[in-house]
Amino acid sequence: MKARTGKPSIKDVATLAGVSVGSVSRVINKFDNVGPELRERVERAMRELDYRLDHAAQTLRSRNSRTVGCMFTDVANPLYAKLYRIFEAKLRRAGYMVLLANSLNDPQWELEILSMFQSRRMEGVIIAPGNERDVAVLEAVEHLGIPAVILDRDMDVRQDQLLFDHSRGMKDAIMHLADLGHHDIALVVADTQTRPMRRRIEGFKAGLRAKGLKARPELLVRLPSSVSPAFDAVVRLLEQPARPTALVTLGTIVLADVVNAISACGLRIPGDISLVSLGEPDFARSHRPSISSVAVDLELVAETGIEMLLARMRNRSPSPSRRTVVPTQFVLRESCGPLPAQASATRRRDKDRGQ
Amino acid sequence: MKARTGKPSIKDVATLAGVSVGSVSRVINKFDNVGPELRERVERAMRELDYRLDHAAQTLRSRNSRTVGCMFTDVANPLYAKLYRIFEAKLRRAGYMVLLANSLNDPQWELEILSMFQSRRMEGVIIAPGNERDVAVLEAVEHLGIPAVILDRDMDVRQDQLLFDHSRGMKDAIMHLADLGHHDIALVVADTQTRPMRRRIEGFKAGLRAKGLKARPELLVRLPSSVSPAFDAVVRLLEQPARPTALVTLGTIVLADVVNAISACGLRIPGDISLVSLGEPDFARSHRPSISSVAVDLELVAETGIEMLLARMRNRSPSPSRRTVVPTQFVLRESCGPLPAQASATRRRDKDRGQ
DNA sequence: TTGTACGCGTTATCAT
DNA sequence: ATGATAACGCGTACAA
Numbered sequence: 001m002k003a004r005t006g007k008p009s010i011k012d013v014a015t016l017a018g019v020s021v022g023s024v025s026r027v028i029n030k031f032d033n034v035g036p037e038l039r040e041r042v043e044r045a046m047r048e049l050d051y052r053l054d055h056a057a058q059t060l061r062s063r064n065s066r067t068v069g070c071m072f073t074d075v076a077n078p079l080y081a082k083l084y085r086i087f088e089a090k091l092r093r094a095g096y097m098v099l100l101a102n103s104l105n106d107p108q109w110e111l112e113i114l115s116m117f118q119s120r121r122m123e124g125v126i127i128a129p130g131n132e133r134d135v136a137v138l139e140a141v142e143h144l145g146i147p148a149v150i151l152d153r154d155m156d157v158r159q160d161q162l163l164f165d166h167s168r169g170m171k172d173a174i175m176h177l178a179d180l181g182h183h184d185i186a187l188v189v190a191d192t193q194t195r196p197m198r199r200r201i202e203g204f205k206a207g208l209r210a211k212g213l214k215a216r217p218e219l220l221v222r223l224p225s226s227v228s229p230a231f232d233a234v235v236r237l238l239e240q241p242a243r244p245t246a247l248v249t250l251g252t253i254v255l256a257d258v259v260n261a262i263s264a265c266g267l268r269i270p271g272d273i274s275l276v277s278l279g280e281p282d283f284a285r286s287h288r289p290s291i292s293s294v295a296v297d298l299e300l301v302a303e304t305g306i307e308m309l310l311a312r313m314r315n316r317s318p319s320p321s322r323r324t325v326v327p328t329q330f331v332l333r334e335s336c337g338p339l340p341a342q343a344s345a346t347r348r349r350d351k352d353r354g355q
Numbered sequence: 356m357k358a359r360t361g362k363p364s365i366k367d368v369a370t371l372a373g374v375s376v377g378s379v380s381r382v383i384n385k386f387d388n389v390g391p392e393l394r395e396r397v398e399r400a401m402r403e404l405d406y407r408l409d410h411a412a413q414t415l416r417s418r419n420s421r422t423v424g425c426m427f428t429d430v431a432n433p434l435y436a437k438l439y440r441i442f443e444a445k446l447r448r449a450g451y452m453v454l455l456a457n458s459l460n461d462p463q464w465e466l467e468i469l470s471m472f473q474s475r476r477m478e479g480v481i482i483a484p485g486n487e488r489d490v491a492v493l494e495a496v497e498h499l500g501i502p503a504v505i506l507d508r509d510m511d512v513r514q515d516q517l518l519f520d521h522s523r524g525m526k527d528a529i530m531h532l533a534d535l536g537h538h539d540i541a542l543v544v545a546d547t548q549t550r551p552m553r554r555r556i557e558g559f560k561a562g563l564r565a566k567g568l569k570a571r572p573e574l575l576v577r578l579p580s581s582v583s584p585a586f587d588a589v590v591r592l593l594e595q596p597a598r599p600t601a602l603v604t605l606g607t608i609v610l611a612d613v614v615n616a617i618s619a620c621g622l623r624i625p626g627d628i629s630l631v632s633l634g635e636p637d638f639a640r641s642h643r644p645s646i647s648s649v650a651v652d653l654e655l656v657a658e659t660g661i662e663m664l665l666a667r668m669r670n671r672s673p674s675p676s677r678r679t680v681v682p683t684q685f686v687l688r689e690s691c692g693p694l695p696a697q698a699s700a701t702r703r704r705d706k707d708r709g710q
Numbered sequence: 711t712t713g714t715a716c717g718c719g720t721t722a723t724c725a726t
Numbered sequence: 727a728t729g730a731t732a733a734c735g736c737g738t739a740c741a742a
Contacts, residue, residue, distance in 0.1 A: 009719055020729045025721060033727060055475040056420065057719035059411035060734050076440050081431040085457055092464075097471060100455045102440055109447075116452060120410040231641070253637055260643040282608055283638065286586070288615040364735055375713045380737060388711060412735035415718050 008049040017045035028053060059121060068309070069122035069146075070100045071113050073130040078252060078281060079298075080128070083151075086302035087126060094310060096123070105130035107137050114140045122146055124313045126305060128153055132194055147312035149305050154195040160312055160322045162305045166196055166278075167203035169294035169328030170248070173276045174207025176330065177246045181339030182274060186219040186237055186244035188258060189278075190226040200278060204248070219244050223254065230254045234261035244273070245339055251279030251293065259287065270337030280331075289334030296328050363404040372400035383408060414476060423664070424477035424501075425455045426468050428485040433607060433636060434653075435483070438506075441657035442481060449665060451478070460485035462492055469495045477501055479668045481660060483508055487549060502667035504660050509550045515667055515677045517660045521551055521633075522558035524649035524683030525603070528631045529562025531685065532601045536694030537629060541574040541592055541599035543613060544633075545581040555633060559603070574599050582608045589616035599628070600694055606634030606648065614642065625692030635686075644689030651683050 010028075014021045019038060026034050027042040045051075059065045068091050072080040088098050099122065103110040110129050114137075117125050125144070128151040131137045141150070142157040150161045177185055187204050189197050201220075208215050218240065221233050230249070237244065238261065249258045255277050259269070267273050269289055277284045280295035304324055365383075369376045374393055381389050382397040400406070414420040423446050427435040443453050454477065458465040465484050469492075472480050480499070483506035486492050496505070497512040505516045532540055542559050544552050556575075563570050573595065576588050585604070592599065593616065604613045610632050614624070622628050624644055632639045635650035659679055 010721095011719080021720080022722090022730075023728060026728085029721085035727060038728080052470070052473050054415070054719050055471075056411045056414035057734090058721075060409070060415055060718090060736090061720045061722080063721095063734080065411065074440060075430055076433065076436040078431065078433070078436075081433075081436050084455075085429060085431050085459075088455075088457055089459070097454065097456070097475075099452065100439075100443075101452070102443055104440075104444070115407065116410075118407050120452075229641075253641075256638050256641045260641060264643060283611050286584075286608075286611040286615060288619060365737095366735080376736080377713060377738080378711090381712085384737085390711060393712080409735050412718090413737080415720085416735080416737045418718080 007054075008051050009054070010051075012049055013042065013045045013051050016049065017041045063121070064123050065121040066096050067120065067122055068096045068098050069113075069117040069120070069125040069127075070098050071103055071110065071117075071125065071127040071129065072100070073105050073128065074102050075100065079279060082298050083302055086298060087306060090302060090306045094306075103130050107131040107134045110134075110137050111140050114144060117146060118144065124148065124309045126151060126309060129155070130194070147309060147316065149309045149312075151305065152195055154198070158321050160308050161324070162301065162308060163323065163325045164196070164199075164296050164301070165325050165327050166199035166294075167206065169330050170200050170203030170278075171207040171210065172330040173248060173292070173294050174204060175211055176332065177248075177274060177276070177336065178207070178211035178213060180246075180274065180336065182244075182246040183213050184216065184219065184242060184244040185213070185246045185248065186221065188221040188223065188230060188234065188237075188247065188249035188254065190228070190250060191222040191224055192226070223250070226250050227253045230257040231261045231264075234258050235265060238262065238265045238267065238273075246274040246276070246336075248276040248294075249278065251277040251281045251284060251295075255281055255283055255291070259291075269335050272340055274337055275335040276330075284333070287335075291335040292331060292333040294328050294330050296326055301326050362409075363406050364409070365406075367404055368397065368400045368406050371404060372396045418476070419478050420476040421451050422475065422477055423451045423453050424468075424472040424475070424480040424482075425453050426458055426465065426472075426480065426482040426484065427455070428460050428483065429457050430455065434634060437653050438657055441653060442661060445657060445661045449661075458485050462486045462489045465489075465492050466495050469499060472501060473499065479503065479664045481506060481664060484510070485549070502664060502671065504664045504667075506660065507550055509553070513676050515663050516679070517656065517663060518678065518680045519551070519554075519651050519656070520680050520682050521554035521649075522561065524685050525555050525558030525633070526562040526565065527685040528603060528647070528649050529559060530566055531687065532603075532629060532631070532691065533562070533566035533568060535601075535629065535691065537599075537601040538568050539571065539574065539597060539599040540568070540601040540603065541576065543576040543578065543585060543589065543592075543602065543604035543609065545583070545605060546577040546579055547581070578605075578609065581605050585609045585612040586616045586619075589613050590620060593617065593620045593622065593628075601629040601631070601691075603631040603649075604633065606632040606636045606639060606650075610636055610638055610646070614646075624690050627695055629692055630690040631685075639688070642690075646690040647686060647688040649683050649685050651681055656681050 010021050010024050014024045023038060024042050027039050075081050075084060091098055101113040103113060124147040126149050129137050132153050132155050138155060138157060141155060141159060148159045150159050152164045174185060189200055205215055221237055223230055249255060262273060269275050275291055277291050277293040280293045284291040284293045304326055308322060365376050365379050369379045378393055379397050382394050430436050430439060446453055456468040458468060479502040481504045484492050487508050487510055493510060493512060496514060503514045505514050507519045529540060544555055560570055576592055578585055604610060617628060624630050630646055632646050632648040635648045639646040639648045659681055663677060
C-alpha cells in the first residue's frame with residue numbers, strides 16, 4: 001500500500017477507478033473519446049477521494065498556466081480597480097485567473113514583476129508601467145516573450161498597445177468652455193512625465209488654439225503627483241488678480257480638494273466658475289451640481305483590451321503589433337455654465353446671467 | 356546538439372557552465388556550500404542564457420508555490436484596494452506573490468476560487484467571503500487545508516480570524532453625539548446580513564442605551580447595498596417632521612450622496628446637522644468641513660493579518676485557531692457640533708439637555 | 711565540495 | 727476507446 005499521506009494524485013484516482021492514468025487525464029480534460037461508463041467510474045473516484053488537479057504539474061507538462069498577469073502602479077487607484085474587476089470577470093469566462101501586481105512606480109520592482117511573470121509562465125499580461133522612459137523597463141517589456149497589452153503608455157516597443165485618446169476629449173471640453181464664453185481656463189495636472197498628462201496638456205493647448213485663445217502659463221498648475229493635496233495650490237490659483245473662470249482638473253483624489261478650494265474661496269459652481277473633471281470618479285456624478293468630465297468608457301476599454309490580448313494569445317506568430325485607441329468622451333453636466341457677467345472680475349458678486 | 360527551441364533550462368545552464376545540475380540548483384537556492392569559483396561560473400552562464408527559473412517545476416518539486424491567495428468581494432471597494440496594496444507589499448518582503456480574486460458576492464464563484472487556491476497550492480490565503488452564511492462556502496472554508504486568515508466575518512469555522520471592532524467605535528461616536536446634546540440620531544447602513552452591518556447596528560443601539568436615549572426605528576435607514584444611491588432616502592429622512600440632528604452613515608460611495616442630500620435640504624454641517632462616516636474614504640478627510648469617522652487603522656490591520664498568516668504558515672501543526680480583534684477608532688473632525696439652538700430646527704422649539 | 715539519479719503529478723505519444 | 731510510458735524542469739537524497 002502506498003502512503004496515505006498527502007493529497008491524492010491522478011494515480012490514486014486511476015487505481016481506485018481501475019483504469020489507466022491516461023484515461024483519467026482524458027476525463028479531466030473533457031476529451032470526447034471516452035466511454036460513458038469509464039467516465040462515470042472516474043468521476044465517482046474523483047469525488048470519493050476529493051481529488052484536486054495539481055496546477056503546477058499541469059502547467060509544467062502542458063506548458064501553459066491558464067493565468068494572466070496584470071501590472072498596475074496601484075489598484076488603490078479607482079481607475080485600475082474598476083478595470084481590474086472587469087478584466088478579471090472577462091478572463092475568468094475565458095478560463096484564466098489573474099495575478100495582480102502593484103508596481104508602486106518603482107522601476108526595480110517593475111523589473112522583478114515582469115521577470116516573475118516569465119518564471120510563472122503567464123500566458124498573457126496587461127501592464128501599465130509607471131516608468132515609461134526607464135530603459136531597463138523598456139528593454140524588459142520589449143523582450144518579455146509573452147503576449148502583452150500595454151495600457152495607455154507611450155512606449156516604443158513591439159507590443160500591442162491600448163491607448164486612451166486623452167487629447168481629443170480634453171480638446172472638446174476646452175472648446176465647449178470657450179463657446180460658453182470662457183477665455184481664462186485653468187488646468188490642474190500632475191507633474192509626472194507620463195502619457196496621460198502629456199496628452200492632456202496637448203489637448204488643452206489644442207483646444208485653446210482652436211478657439212483663438214492663448215494659454216496663460218500661470219493657469220497651468222502642476223501638482224507633484226496625482227494624489228497630492230491640491231487645496232492650497234487651487235486657492236492660490238483662484239486668488240490671482242485675473243482668476244480663471246473655468247477649471248479643468250484631475251479627477252479621483254484631487255477633485256474633492258479642488259471643489260473644497262473653490263468653495264473656500266467663496267465661489268460657486270457653475271455660477272462663478274465652471275469645472276471639468278479628468279476621469280470619472282463616483283464623486284463627479286454624485287456631487288451636486290454634478291461635475292462634467294472627460295473619461296474613457298471602462299467597459300469598452302476592458303472589452304477591447306481583453307480582445308486584443310486573447311487574439312494575441314491565440315495567434316502567437318509574430319504578427320505586427322497592433323495599436324488601438326479608445327476615445328475619451330466629454331460628458332457635459334451641471335458644473336459648466338456661461339461666463340459670469342463680470343468676466344474675471346477679481347471678486348465681484350453680481351448675479352446677472354449672460355447667455 | 357540539443358534543440359535551440361524553448362527557454363533554457365537548468366540543464367542548459369549546467370552544460371554551459373561545465374558543472375552538474377545539482378550545483379546550479381545549489382547556486383540558485385543560495386546554499387552556503389558552493390565554491391566561489393563555481394558559483395561565479397554558474398551565475399555567468401545564467402546571465403548569458405537569460406535563464407529563468409521555471410516556477411511550475413519548482414512548485415511541483417518543492418511543494419510550495421511562494422504564493423498567497425486573496426479573496427475579496429471587490430477590489431474596487433477602496434477598503435480592500437488599500438488593504439491589498441499593503442498586504443502585497445508586506446508579503447513581497449516575505450518572498451510571496453499574491454493571487455487576487457474578486458468574488459463579487461457570488462457564492463458559486465467563491466467556491467471555485469477556493470478550489471483554485473487549493474489546486475494552485477497557495478501557501479496561505481486571506482479571505483473575506485461575501486456569503487458568511489452560505490453552508491457550502493462555510494464547508495469549503497472549514498476544509499480548505501491551507502493556512503488562512505478570515506477578514507472581518509462571523510464564520511463559525513476553525514480558521515484564524517481578524518475582526519474589526521465596529522461596535523466599539525460606533526458606540527463611542529454615538530456617545531459623543533449624545534454628549535453634544537443630540538437625541539435624534541439617524542443611521543444609514545446597508546441591508547446586507549453581514550458582520551460589519553450587524554456589529555455597527557449593535558454599537559449604535561448600545562451607544563443610545565448607554566446615554567438613555569431610545570432608538571427611533573424611523574431613523575434607521577437601510578439601503579439595498581453599500582453602493583446603492585442614497586440621495587433620495589436621505590432626503591426623505593431629513594424631511595420627516597422630527598428630523599434627526601445627527602447622522603451616522605456608511606462611508607465610501609454612500610457618503611457623498613448623503614452630503615449632497617443634506618445640502619439639498621438646505622441644512623449645514625455641523626450647524627444644522629452633525630455627520631459621522633463609517634470607514635475613512637479620502638473624501639471624509641478632504642471635505643470641508645472635514646468629516647468625523649469611525650474606522651480601523653489599515654496599516655495595523657494589514658500588519659496583524661500578515662503576522663497571523665505567516666505564523667500559521669510557519670507552524671502548520673493544528674494549533675487552535677486564533678481570533679484577533681482590531682479596534683475601530685472614532686476620529687472627531689469638524690462635522691460634529693452641538694445640537695442647534697432650535698432643536699429639530701424645522702419645526703420644534705428648543706429642548707432640554709438631558710444627560 | 712560536487713555529481714548522479716530518481717521522483718514530483720500531469721499530459722502527450724504511441725500502441726493496442 | 728483505452729493502456730503504457732516518456733517527457734516536462736527542478737530539488738534532493740546519496741554517492742563520490
